[in-house]
Amino acid sequence: MPELPEVEALARDLSQRLKDRAIVRVDIANFSCLKTYDPPVSALAGAMVESVTRQGKFLVFDVGGTYLVLHLALAGWVRWKDEVPKLPAKPNSKSPLAARIVLDNDSGLDITEAGTRKSLALYVVRDPAEVEGIARLGPDALSDDFTVDVLGQVLADAGRAQIKGVLRYQSNIAGIGNAYSDEILHAAKMSPFKPANSLTPEELELLHATIKAELGAALARADGLAASELKGEKKSNMRVHGRTGEKCPVCGDVVREVSFADRSLQYCATCQTGGKPLADRRMSKLLK
Structure with a gap:
């Protein structure tokens, strides 16, 4: 998307x-x-x-x-x-x-x-x-109105909802989807399952800065490209999203996947979850 x-x-x-x-x-x-x-x-x-x-x-x-x-x-x-x-x-x-x-x-x-x-x-x-x-759009992720305080309120309002879903929900923050939420959380070294309201002030600052940096860098790469080139540019610069089974470019661990409904997320266990693989509920049901 x-x-x-x-x-x-x-x-x-x-x-x-x-x-x-x-x-x-x-x-x-x-x-x-x-x-x-x-x-x-x-x-x-x-x-x-x-x-x-x-x-x-x-x-x-x-x-x-x-x-x-x-x-x-x-x-x-x-x-x-x-x-x-x-x-x-x-x-x-x-x-x-x-x-x-x-x-x-x-x-x-x-x-x-x-x-x-x-x-x-x-x-x-x-x-x-x-x-x-x-x-019903929330604040745009690259707008000046999207401040650390605004992000903090979004996460507080979400309670213990998983941060991956909170970032993707357009009424919370406009513009972030499945791919860039994976990339943002990998760059911030946060688990996609981390409860939204559990971030320390330092983690909140880091997540806000990472959102701005990741999206800003992606926009800088995409700006000026023809429509026919944008998909390839996006895919070629993903570190974990869509890279299941490949090596994490940061630590060399394997990129893992969790499936849900018609989507999936990718992450690095070493970088994001202390080395612990996340439970893939859909796969668990198949194994029973």
Whole structure:
């Protein structure tokens, strides 16, 4: 899933490409992605793109005061096309194409989603705050408003909930997902199962600084890259996330995994849990 650094880099790149271009039409190829009906998608036709910005993990296109809001979910992506087909995209449930934005110079964007689980969401609204996911966003992880005190309050309010889940929940902190929460906790040498309200003042300071540093560094690497390069850049710089079975680049121990629902987390036992492997509840059930 694209997270704060990739979505911010996408927003900056697309804002340069689309600013002051008029939208000719928006084709919906998979109707399940469109979550609103008023205003209609046709309201975007003929209007100028004024900006593309990010709110949390949402892309927000300001199209003449009407907003197209996009959440890429687990497997969505945006692909720039120097030239798009003349004919409108036809609905096709088997195609990865979810929607297409056609611009006045025949260029445009293909919004795609891989796999059979369709979670990508597209909204056309008069105000981005009409999108529930945006309305309930917590402070942005890279904003000046996200201070040590704010993080401390988030963790205190979460009680003994596992810190991994607290970091990922967008109403707590906007922008951090499964991948960067793994990377942040590894860099801070904290167990993903650590109770949120158990941090010492020193650990709180360290976690806050690590969040800023990890996301800031990832954004610096991603900024200026084309959309086609962002996924590879993200993956190549992960130390533990997606590295199950490989060596931890810090200590050389094996990177381990815990599975839950349709997700998994990766961590280093030596760096994060005093050498003790975490219980994988799903695997434990299979062994019984």
